[in-house]
Amino acid sequence: MSAIRLFADECCPARLVYALRFIGFDVEYVIEATTGLADIDHARTAYARGRILLSADYDFGDLAIRDAEPFVGLILLSPKLVLVQPEDFNAIACRVRDLGPSLSPSLTVIEKDGFRQRVLRTQP
Numbered sequence: 001m002s003a004i005r006l007f008a009d010e011c012c013p014a015r016l017v018y019a020l021r022f023i024g025f026d027v028e029y030v031i032e033a034t035t036g037l038a039d040i041d042h043a044r045t046a047y048a049r050g051r052i053l054l055s056a057d058y059d060f061g062d063l064a065i066r067d068a069e070p071f072v073g074l075i076l077l078s079p080k081l082v083l084v085q086p087e088d089f090n091a092i093a094c095r096v097r098d099l100g101p102s103l104s105p106s107l108t109v110i111e112k113d114g115f116r117q118r119v120l121r122t123q124p
Helices: 014-021 039-050 061-065 085-105
Strands: 004-006 026-029 053-055 076-077 106-111 114-119
Touching: 004 014, 014 026, 014 061, 014 085, 039 053, 039 061, 053 061, 061 106, 076 085, 085 106, 085 114
Parallel strands: 004 026, 004 053, 053 076, 076 106
Antiparallel strands: 106 114
8 A cells, every 4th residue: 555654653543553554554563572671772673774763652743853863753642632432533543544655754743633753854
């Protein structure tokens, strides 16, 4: 489906990872390989692998903006999102799909009724 490759960290709900995979995304889910790594390690791994990092942890926003850590792209899930029913996860997966190429090189915050984006620095 998509050339967009994602790296979902430990804060990302498994059901969202499965919904993204179902619609064709290549998602590397960190919890399937390891746990307990620092945010900076996740950020650098995602960048080295050419993947957009997906998380609900806003500390990644600080790394991207304040610390100018490079990202291929960064998707943050708003804490106001209510993700309970399967259709909630499917709706977010479809929103990510619809944003497509604008996800790189951007910081994208997925909110209940929309999204916000900011272009990121992509080179170290």
